Amino acid sequence: MLWPLLYRDLNESQKELRQKSLDFIGYAVLFSQLTALVYVYVYVNFLRRGVFRRLEWRLKYRILGGKTPIRGKVQSVDAAVMYWAWMGLMVWLCVKDVEHDYLHLTKAFGMTAAASLPLNILLGMKYNPLKLVFPNFSYEGPVNVVHQWLGYQVYLLMVVHVCLYLKFFWDTSRMKTRFLEIDVLCGVCAFGIMTFLITSAHPLVRKSFYSVFYNLHIVLSALLLPLLYFHVSHSRPYIIPTVGMLIVDRVLRAMFTMSTTATISLDPRSSIMDISVSFPHKPPPPAGSHILLNVPSLSLWTKNPFTVVESRNGHVRMVARVQGNFTKKLSGATKVPVNIESGYGGHGVNKELVGGVDRVLLIAGGIGGTFILPWARFLEANGVDTRFLWAVPKVGDLQWAGDGVALAEVYITGGHENGEDRNGGEEGMELLDASNSQDVLCVPPASFNSGRPDIRKAIREIIGRDGRVLVMVCGPDLMAEDVKNAVRTHTLAGRDVKLHLEVFGH
Template identity: 30%
Template sequence: MPWPFHFIALSDAQVASTRRALDRYGLASNISPLAPVIAYLACRAGAWLYYERFSRKAKTDIKYTALSVYPGPNSAKLTTSLKGAVFLRKFKWWLASDVLLGWGKRSVWVASLLWTTWLLFLSLNSTQADYKHVTKRIAIVAVAQMPLQYIASMRWRYSPLALLFEVSHQEIVPYHRALGRIIYTLCMVHAALYLNLFIQQHILVDVMFSRAVITGVISAVSMSILVVTSTSVVRIRYYRIFYLVHFVIGSALPLVLIMHASHLRIYVIESFLILMIDMALRKFASFSQPAAINPAANGRLVRITMPLSEIQSDPFRKAPGSHVYLSLATPSKLQVPFSSPFSVQAANVDGITLMLRTRKGPVIQNLKTLAISEHSMHELKLEGPYGSARHFPNFATDFSRSLLIAGGIGATFILPVYQSIQREFEEQNMPPRPTKFIWVAKTEADVAWATSSREDYSAEDGSSIDVFLTGRERESRPMNEHVAEEGTELQVQQRKDYLEKSGWSFASGRPDLRQCVDDFFHHASETEPVAVLVCGPRGLVRDLRSEVGRWVDRGQNIWWHEEHFG
């Protein structure tokens, strides 16, 4: 197949026409994200109208029973509307599942492929086989996507995408990474085409030190470093490098591109303004506060208790299961103020409590050192609350039953949600619906901290809390001789006895997830909405999703949420 593009000599009128086409397609790329937004809003409006018109009427005809048995997806008992709902649920579940282990969700891949196809159309349409036109078009289409990329990186809880789609920053990040790779690929194609142009026309030496080429090379190298340090291997093992590179290059790249080409400046300025607004809003949402930092669970955990005013603690109390970004408020001059996300284990009018697992990150290592220092109060910087919790439905009224599963420190996310469900039953004067909480932990000491807060985690009527201990009874890793809290076997045993009196059950070994899921769903009919929440290691989340997926295939109405960061 012959090469479709050629070096074409253009008249002044053709050059002007090409310039107008470049600006037009650049603008189309810049505003095209509005199309899926409008489509999404239209779908939500249509769903709301359908619910108002049909669903409420259908509810009056459905008789719920604790002993109802699912008739099967092909049963005549299912109406056409219910079959459509079952198909939609299966499709949404399929989209939210991984393509392959470690390759991300299908929804991200589908969105990426569709968006790449659209950007390629904008890059190639009506270019009249003009090589230079195609080369410039690819660049302006790619750079016009940068404002969307910076919006997707916004961590502020009121960012446009988070508000529009009612999701957390963590749920937007996979799309942010995918869009970054698309932009990078288009920019590298632009650079390769221009390099070929310079070589073919024998002008490489003449233009090598021009401003456009120098800034283009700097941009290409910077983008390559961004992409390499954004890979999961670097991001997880060398988080400091990832953080520094993202912060420095993400802030400096717009300034370099402004000098690269004048016609890109409007989109680069948009991106830079979004970056500055995000930084200002995050600074406004953060504050410094003295907090008590103490070791827990034989030194494997760190407890942070931060006193807050009633106004400061109100957003945390309204969103159980939220998380914050935590950093040292006054790091030394040689330290970079890194921040890391941690779930809020408890929130009340007096403040919040966080329970952190001692890992290798820079923030947790500093906090671990402070926990065994002579001073108990330390100044910390807090940013939040963040997360999907503020968009959660009302579990007491919207679901017939709820299944909550936590692995290890993931209970800091699940326990507040469990407690809020019990509180909703009480506040709304309604009989409790089945709520099952399964906690997989290593030792009794890893669970005993649940009794050290003012929160009541008792298993109420219709609810159960099952703890599975997978480690050895005497397994411990004390920090040093200063560790006393929850450190003795007597203290741990006393706290375990208290939990058992509160309705908790303890067992050794790992739970049989298939049996747990089947027992829980056995008495739920296909029309009953069921909530499933999980927070823990990826292996636990993956295994649970596989078991729950069998019931989705049978037509079960399941609302699923998973938390991953840790």
Template identity: 30%
Template sequence: MGLMWLRKPVLWHSSRVATFNFAGLTEPQKRILVARWHNWYTADWDYGQTTLAFFCAAILASAIVNLFARFRARATPVAGKTKGPGFLDKATAFFRYAGARQFHVRTTGWYAPPLAALIGVAGMYMFTMVLMLAARPFYWPNDRMGHSPPLGTRAGWISIAIMPFMIAFATKVNFVSVLTRTSHEKLQVFHRWSALLMYVTSLVHTFPFIINNVRLGLMEVSYNGSPWYWTGVAALTYLVALSWGVFRNPYYETFKKLHYVASGLFMAALFIHVNFRLTSWDYFWATAAIYAVAWLARVFRTLYTTGLGLPATVESVGPALIKITVAAPSRFKWAPGQHVFVRVLGLGVHALTSHPFTVSSLRGPDAQSVELVMRVRGGLTRALAGRAAGKAAWATRVVLDGPYGGLHVPLAKYERVFLLAGGTGATFTVPLFAALAAEIKAGGASCARVEFVVAVPDHDTYTWMESAVAAAAAQLPADAVGVRLHLTRTEDSKVDASDPAVGALHGRPVLSEIVREAHASAGKVAIVACGPDGFLYDVRNAVADAQLLIADGFGACTDLFLHTETYRWGSPP
């Protein structure tokens, strides 16, 4: 096939001066050739910039909705208010229903993203299909009109215009997160589906050229003599095919490394493929800028906050549970509920990987301890458990990248707060509980009662958080706090019965009943949940049902806020 080289001279943009040959064309064919949505020389404006405008408008709309939600959350509830939901409350509940509702395909075990995310993905798909397929014809009725079929041209520009957003959705630091206050892991669904959409438009771009060349008997010559017929799709096929969970999750670390390699090959191949046609390379500069800013921001922040490593200890804190305690400087700051990516040095091949864990401790004013509690599964956590086995603690050094995520609404502004945790999901809710209890004790908070509900297999699994939960509960009077401990696997009776703040129950919590209790408890209620997929599925759909009650005007609750955190968005470490 020969080597792939760019055409000479290499330019930033190719010429936009039209060189149409109208010989042998009818008048209607001449008019359509220069018309908007058909003119090859303005296709980048018509389709590429229109796609950019759509994604930018969608992100801006999400930012406005998020800004409204933040202002609403900060509003202080009116004491003694008994009036039911108003129009604004009902409208908000309707939109929140979409944010809470979730579907589960039992035959495959797949938990779908929330309905709001599915609607967003469907919106991307519908926009792309309409923009790509609305204009006719798909092929030129006369071969003299050009060698680029209209369908192939427009699909190519739509595909390349998706690329900067697809990369932005994937990076941990990105402008979408900044504008919408949405943590990076929640944007992964849009990264994956925009990549699939880019793949679909790439195929639609490719096949019309193949059909034309087969029809004209030029396919073999074009394939052998021009790299532009095959450089655009091969790497993207690999990226999309192996990114599905059935391939990704079992071998996540291998997948991640190969994904980076394949992404680099794809970008290089596509860069050659478009060959500075019109403004095609502008999209590469935008993509490179988005990725470079994200990478440099992470690198410089990590070097500033943790340098080349911080002293840490690893110890066992329960059945299949380990805790990393990092001595962090005061310049490393985080808020309750945020997570960090941890790279453990001195752990062999695992030092080359980093994994996300929620910080389960609160930040102090000076020198502080960053505590990370994790369940032992495979890979990194199994290696850490092996190093800590048989000893009080194993000393090492770690690098922390973060923090990321967390809540962006003040829980203290709600009359009732319910914190729900399944297993090690308590690493997210325990610091929120402690911080909220301290804020209520200090005065100035609207919150009148906090309910902390945690489900663990047995009391030994509860031990690591017991002192923190008890200390937080002790800051509040008995009528302002409730702790419910659900022991799901044993008839364990190790809980201190003298502590009235802790109610030990046996069996799994009925989450739908807890949500109904929350909905009936006050006018302004917040529910925060973290746990396995099934746990969050039950909470989400129970809250969705409650949102419909608010939208219908039933009950005294006018504002029911939900925030959920999942265990993982890739594969468990």
């Protein structure tokens, strides 16, 4: 039983029994995590079809219910169910054997948080052993989201742990004694560091001050674990493996980081920056994959993600829009020494993703064409029935694509890449006269249009025939949500549609 909670004085035998109960909580957390990983493997490889796939899509409604489309950052029902079900399991493990013991409950929340750390760090590793089991495993996308979710849950468990202990110290007049002892101070400092980590990981901070977020994440994570190690000895079986994983990840990243020179060119008409990098000592990463680029002259630690547009003859080419502090500084150079980590992203261009597919619909928004264009070239070269829609704010944003534009049905929106006007609405965008703009391009596109593509119509047309269809999209959040909503409708109707959303750097 849980209530009422009492400050109980236990003898040594009772304390030993309480510690065994707390140790069991840690083992139960690890077993639950292992069970969840096994379930994901079985579901993705054997069950994600037919009625289970339709059920998955049926749960992709927004939390407030109804048939309102999933838009923007609104949490869908399936994600919310998974998040709070896991949180409920962690809370149940904390309270199930309390037996009115206040300190048992207090310590249980701390043990649950500590036991959750190894999986959180494992999911955040760039060189991840889970790739041996999940071939298409990628740190980006859903895995990164789960990493963030688990981080928030660990922090919430820590908040309860700290608040309960503060109440205990206050009620027992120990704020000036026990509170100042080294083990408690280590816990307080660790909690403060975790608070900074969670705050810096908020999307508003992360996107606006990416270098601050990145550097804080590295430095504070290195400080957090030693503090937790000295905070309490019973959590060390979880802290030591976590430290080991961080060290292995950093060593591997250092070993596989390559130093070379990047050649930079900027198109002033479109603010599109072209980056060419040579790979003299190892095979370059495939087109459609991602790399992390560090420029020591700009920052010793910060690494920014870029998508490989072309990969041939020991060189890779990347393209980016000049919009943040990093790209603005980088665009002012012509040649600069760089450090590169390559091979990120679940799918470089390969036949595995399109195996068994009869038709493919490619949808790109703005600079999202850097991922979609390599696929368009690959599918066209292999004779796959493909349709490619590409929406950009202005025609100059297509210059970098060269003859690849000929594969696309181009839509000039005349607005912003995120598909919204400056007032935050979605209508009333200034549309350009596409017919007068296409002469800017060296190679004409398959078709040239003003306004936005009708995504629902395009998906309906390509799904209208029998066979298996793959829809790939890389673009702004609202575009991705529109695609998900449209695919969802056809999946629930029993059509065989596979959706791939490419995201990088949540």
